[in-house]
Amino acid sequence: NAGVTQTPKFQVLKTGQSMTLQCAQDMNHNSMYWYRQDPGMGLRLIYYSASEGTTDKGEVPNGYNVSRLNKREFSLRLESAAPSQTSVYFCASSGGAWGSSENTIYFGEGSWLTVV
Amino acid sequence: AQSVSQHNHHVILSEAASLELGCNYSYGGTVNLFWYVQYPGQHLQLLLKYFSGDPLVKGIKGFEAEFIKSKFSFNLRKPSVQWSDTAEYFCALGGYQKVTFGTGTKLQVIP
Numbered sequence: 001n002a003g004v005t006q007t008p009k010f011q012v013l014k015t016g017q018s019m020t021l022q023c024a025q026d027m028n029h030n031s032m033y034w035y036r037q038d039p040g041m042g043l044r045l046i047y048y049s050a051s052e053g054t055t056d057k058g059e060v061p062n063g064y065n066v067s068r069l070n071k072r073e074f075s076l077r078l079e080s081a082a083p084s085q086t087s088v089y090f091c092a093s094s095g096g097a098w099g100s101s102e103n104t105i106y107f108g109e110g111s112w113l114t115v116v
Numbered sequence: 117a118q119s120v121s122q123h124n125h126h127v128i129l130s131e132a133a134s135l136e137l138g139c140n141y142s143y144g145g146t147v148n149l150f151w152y153v154q155y156p157g158q159h160l161q162l163l164l165k166y167f168s169g170d171p172l173v174k175g176i177k178g179f180e181a182e183f184i185k186s187k188f189s190f191n192l193r194k195p196s197v198q199w200s201d202t203a204e205y206f207c208a209l210g211g212y213q214k215v216t217f218g219t220g221t222k223l224q225v226i227p
Contacts, residue, residue: 110159
């Protein structure tokens with residue numbers, strides 16, 4: 001009963017390094033999301049994918065890229081990490097049409113990223 | 117555009133006190149509304165959700181929320197809090213293709 005799985009759980013990067021956060025869901029959901037969580041700022045949407053093959057920018061997309069590899073997987077890439085990207089990153093997914101009881105968002109357990 | 121406001125950033129209550137956390141939203145279409153809870157060091161978990169029908173929604177752990185369309189509000193309530201309710205609470209709005217979260221309210225319950 002995995003739900004949403006994201007890796008790695010913890011990562012320390014040096015400024016300028018690149019890395020990819022992986023996310024996979026096993027609930028056959030159409031929509032997937034990447035959020036970042038910072039103290040006092042709640043969750044902010046970085047990118048989302050409403051369906052396989054599509055991606056769209058959220059509130060804070062700068063410095064990130066995403067790939068919806070297939071229906072299950074949605075990765076987030078930091079091309080050149082900056083200290084401002086130190087944060088907790090959450091992948092999430094939701095299924096069903098808007099207004100249906102299936103359209104609840106489910107979260108992964110988070111990835112703690114520190115950029116030094 | 118869709119947005120969510122949570123006006124209480126930090127709430128401190130004694131055990132057995134009643135709780136009400138405010139949530140207001142802005143959105144022109146059909147709304148799906150959620151409350152999530154995040155215990156220290158953990159990910160967000162769904163407390164309750166509103167899609168349609170009865171505006172008073174009951175969730176897990178004794179929480180409930182009332183959707184008041186005229187006030188664009190979806191406040192979270194619990195009659196009697198416990199120390200284990202210490203957590204951060206997020207209101208969220210599901211609009212077209214995406215979910216927007218409020219900035220969260222940290223609840224501290226003192227034994």
